[in-house]
Amino acid sequence: MRYPSSNAPALLDATSGQVLTYAQLDERVTRRTSELPRDAGLVVLAMEQTIESIVDFLALLETGQPVVPTDPHLSAVRLNAFAERYAADVVIDRRNRWRLAWPYSSSDPGIFERSYGPRSHPDLALLLSTSGSTGSSKLVRLSANAIAKNASAVGVSLDLRPADRAPTLLPLHYIYGLSVLLSHLTAGASVLVTGRSVIEPEFWTDFATSECTILNAVPYTFHMLRRTGFYERELPSLRAVTQAGGQLRPDLMKDAEQRLTNMGTGLYVMYGQTEAAPRIACLAPVDLRERFGSVGRPLQGGEVSIVGKDGIAKPPGEMGEVVYSGPNVMLGYADCRDQLALGDVNQGRLFTGDLGYLDAEGFIYITGRLKRIGKVFGMRLNLDEVEGMLPDLDPVAVVQGNDCVDVFTESEGSDLAGARMRIAAELGLPLAAVKVHIMDRIPLLPTGKPDYMALTRGA
Amino acid sequence: MSAKQVQDVFVESLGVAAGTDWSGLAYRGVEEWDSVAHMVLVGELEDAFDIMIETQDVIDMSSYPEVLRILTKYGVDVS
Numbered sequence: 282m283r284y285p286s287s288n289a290p291a292l293l294d295a296t297s298g299q300v301l302t303y304a305q306l307d308e309r310v311t312r313r314t315s316e317l318p319r320d321a322g323l324v325v326l327a328m329e330q331t332i333e334s335i336v337d338f339l340a341l342l343e344t345g346q347p348v349v350p351t352d353p354h355l356s357a358v359r360l361n362a363f364a365e366r367y368a369a370d371v372v373i374d375r376r377n378r379w380r381l382a383w384p385y386s387s388s389d390p391g392i393f394e395r396s397y398g399p400r401s402h403p404d405l406a407l408l409l410s411t412s413g414s415t416g417s418s419k420l421v422r423l424s425a426n427a428i429a430k431n432a433s434a435v436g437v438s439l440d441l442r443p444a445d446r447a448p449t450l451l452p453l454h455y456i457y458g459l460s461v462l463l464s465h466l467t468a469g470a471s472v473l474v475t476g477r478s479v480i481e482p483e484f485w486t487d488f489a490t491s492e493c494t495i496l497n498a499v500p501y502t503f504h505m506l507r508r509t510g511f512y513e514r515e516l517p518s519l520r521a522v523t524q525a526g527g528q529l530r531p532d533l534m535k536d537a538e539q540r541l542t543n544m545g546t547g548l549y550v551m552y553g554q555t556e557a558a559p560r561i562a563c564l565a566p567v568d569l570r571e572r573f574g575s576v577g578r579p580l581q582g583g584e585v586s587i588v589g590k591d592g593i594a595k596p597p598g599e600m601g602e603v604v605y606s607g608p609n610v611m612l613g614y615a616d617c618r619d620q621l622a623l624g625d626v627n628q629g630r631l632f633t634g635d636l637g638y639l640d641a642e643g644f645i646y647i648t649g650r651l652k653r654i655g656k657v658f659g660m661r662l663n664l665d666e667v668e669g670m671l672p673d674l675d676p677v678a679v680v681q682g683n684d685c686v687d688v689f690t691e692s693e694g695s696d697l698a699g700a701r702m703r704i705a706a707e708l709g710l711p712l713a714a715v716k717v718h719i720m721d722r723i724p725l726l727p728t729g730k731p732d733y734m735a736l737t738r739g740a
Numbered sequence: 741m742s743a744k745q746v747q748d749v750f751v752e753s754l755g756v757a758a759g760t761d762w763s764g765l766a767y768r769g770v771e772e773w774d775s776v777a778h779m780v781l782v783g784e785l786e787d788a789f790d791i792m793i794e795t796q797d798v799i800d801m802s803s804y805p806e807v808l809r810i811l812t813k814y815g816v817d818v819s
Contacts, residue, residue, distance in 0.1 A: 354771060478775030481767075482799055505779055510795035693787075721752050722780050729776070 289443055291466060292332050295475035295487040301332065303469070306339075313340035318394060321346045321370040322401040323408070323621060325363070327353040327379070328454040330476035335453070335462065337373055342425060346371075347401045347621060349408040349420065350454040352727060353378070367420070368618040370397045401621040404612060408621075409456050409555050421555045422612040422621070431558040431609035432463040434580035438563035439495070439521065439549060441468035446518075447495040448473040448488055450502075455727060456559040457526050461497045480509050485516075492518040499526035501729040503537050512540040519544070521566070525551035525559075527730050528647065530675070531574060538569055552576030552647065556631050558609040561585070562645050575644040583607030585645055587638055595638070602651055603635045636663075653733075655681035657714050662686065670704055678723050678731035685714040689736055693719050743808060743818045745788065750804065753777065753784040766803035789816045 292301040301309065313336050318324075324341055328334050328350035341348040349369070351360065353376075360379045364372055372381055375391035385393040406425035435441075447465055449472060451458030465472050473491050477484040479502060488496075496519060498506070503524070506512070522541055529537070534550070541548050547566030553559035562585065564577030579585045586594045587601040595601045606629055613626030637647040653664040667679045667686060674690040674697070681687075688704075690697070697717050705715045724732040751758050754772040756765065767773050773781075782798050785791070785807070791814040793801075801807045808818045 480775050480778055480799060501776065501779075505775065508779060508782065508795065508798050510799070513795075691783075721784070725776060 287469070289469060290471045292335065293446075293471060293473045293491055294332055295448070295473055295477070295491070299332070306336070309336045310339045310343055313337060314344050316389065317341065317344060317373075318346070318371050318388070318392065319344065320397070320400075321394075322398050323367060323369045323618065324348045324371040324373060325360070325367075325369045326350050327355075327372075327374045327376070328452075329353045329375075330449050330453060330474060332474055333375065335474065338453075342406055342428075345403070345406070345425070347405045347408060349410075350459065352452065352454050355379075366617070367621075368398045370395060398618055399622055402612070402624050404624070405621060407558075408615065419614045419616050422615050422623070423558050424612055424625075427558045427609045427611065428463060429467070430582060430607075431560055431580070432460065432467040434582055434609070435460060435464035435560050435563075436468035436470075437581045438551075438560070438565070439464070439523065441465060441470050441495075443469040443471075445470035445495055445520075446473060446491065446493045447497060448475050448484070448493050450475075450479065450484075450497055451499065451526075452727065456555045457497065457499070457553075457728075460559055461495075479505050479511065485514060489516060489518065494518055494520045496522045498522055498524050499729045500524070500529045500533070501725075503529060503533050507536075512544065516544070516546075519546050521547045521549055523549045523551055525553060526728055530672070532672075535573075550576055552645065554631070554633055556611045556627075556633070557605060557607070558611065560609070561605050561607075561633070564644070568644070572640075572644050575640070575646050577645065578643050579605070579607070579645075580609075583609065585639065585643075588632075597639045597641045597643075600636060600638045600648060603633045603637045603645065603647065605631045605633060655686060657681070657686055662708060667704065667708070670707060671700055674700055676723055676731075678733065678736055680733050680737045682716060682737075685716050687736065688715065688717045689720050689723055689731075690717065691720055691723055746785070746804075746808060746811065746816075746818060749784045749788050750781065753781045762804050767801075769803075785811070789814065791816070 286307050287303045289303055290300050291303045291306040317340055324346050326337055326348050357379045372393040373391060381393045384395040387393050404424040405422055407423040407428055408420045410420055447461050453459055462472055473493055475487055538548050548569060550564040551560055552562040560580055562577040562579050564575055584606045586604050588604045589595050589601045610627050610629050610631045613623055615621055634651045635647050636649045636651055637645055639645055649663045649665045655662040655664050664679045668677050671677045673695050674692050676691050678689045679686055701715050701717050705712045724735045726732045750756055754777050756772050767778060782793055786793055797810045801810055811818055
């Protein structure tokens with residue numbers, strides 16, 4: 282990562298009020314590189330919403346040691362299992378919550394090492410789990426170049442300037458949160474470092490006092506914003522809200538767009554995947570009304586095509602798999618330590634697994650997910666579309682069951698029997714092939730998306 | 741109606757243990773009570789007591805004692 286070296290603010294600590302300029306951040310990172318181990322093939326970093334964690338992260342990038350940032354709230358059992366599975370050479374856990382056992386030993390408070398495994402590929406810089414949880418099997422391998430190119434392209438799409446400032450609302454171990462940090466630093470803008478959520482009044486006091494201009498949201502954030510009086514707040518410095526991390530329901534998007542417009546704030550809809558470090562496309566506020574439902578056009582340096590099952594590109598308007606090409610595409614996946622030595626498998630091309638189409642001007646519309654296709658009694662079902670057919674049951678999650686679709690909902694009050702009969706009829710399925718389960722709470726991944734794996738297991 | 745019912749909602753929606761230290765239970769004080777869980781909790785309290793909790797109160801419900809105090813305003817008997 283190269284960022285401008287100047288006396289402009291880079292990081293502001295919401296708790297202490299401390300401000301780090303770019304020059305001071307650079308100094309901190311340089312000092313930290315001399316304290317950290319060298320030549321580790323894999324470093325696990327408990328990534329907190331603190332300046333210390335950000336410095337650790339930047340120092341690891343600087344020294345070219347591949348890092349997996351993880352949820353600091355992860356249980357010790359799960360972290361140990363993860364470190365074991367990928368045979369991490371170094372674990373940085375400043376608060377020693379994970380009580381790492383042999384083969385790790387502590388060389389420095391908070392830094393745990395074991396005898397180093399094989400060298401990783403020289404281009405490898407960052408690894409992230411596809412689902413946002415370390416329990417899942419695969420890691421995405423990203424190069425320093427992919428991260429830098431995407432951070433800069435995001436800055437262009439949002440028109441980030443040095444006066445811009447965003448709070449670390451999203452977890453920094455989550456690619457969207459990390460992307461906010463890196464895109465702002467690349468643009469010479471600044472970041473308010475906070476661990477608070479939009480439902481806390483202190484978050485908004487800090488936001489207003491430090492004159493933040495950007496708020497980065499996932500779909501669930503909009504529900505919180507609405508319930509906690511966000512749209513009635515006086516936030517003169519706020520110029521833009523970004524939405525990514527999954528598709529926002531059209532009615533909620535319309536509502537958000539109208540309310541934000543009234544506040545004089547633009548809504549940027551973004552689309553991406555961890556596999557693309559992570560941004561692929563962005564829809565600017567100026568296009569939102571006319572292209573409602575689109576996720577915008579590819580970011581600078583990227584290209585999107587729609588490809589059919591035969592591998593041939595489709596003309597505008599026709600549905601197929603969204604295929605992205607660009608400098609930010611991952612090197613590939615890894616599911617064990619040995620695979621960290623692999624080079625560029627993807628070669629700049631990513632089959633997203635998302636279904637969609639392009640309009641004549643190249644705007645992308647996402648309609649579903651290839652991999653969330655179920656098969657019941659030999660019939661193919663798009664599970665995301667089935668969810669879309671049940672707006673009155675929202676929040677709702679649909680997974681493939683044993684020759685049935687399992688519908689999970691939290692809304693006890695609605696007409697469940699009626700909804701069940703209706704979707705069975707619409708899908709052409711026997712009633713018994715649609716099972717409805719009421720849950721107190723649909724389990725969510727740290728990304729805010731339903732934990733389909735847990736639902737499948739529990740059904 | 742009683743504080744026990746409110747506690748049941750906490751147990752059901754946050755997954756905190758029934759034998760928890762209720763007087764000390766606060767938002768972000770335990771792992772289970774994060775911002776997403778808070779919104780779930782508010783929804784569950786509304787359903788359980790058939791009330792609509794106002795914006796400011798959603799924000800102010802930052803601890804178990806505060807939740808009890810606010811629910812009283814909505815006519816919920818928490819004795």
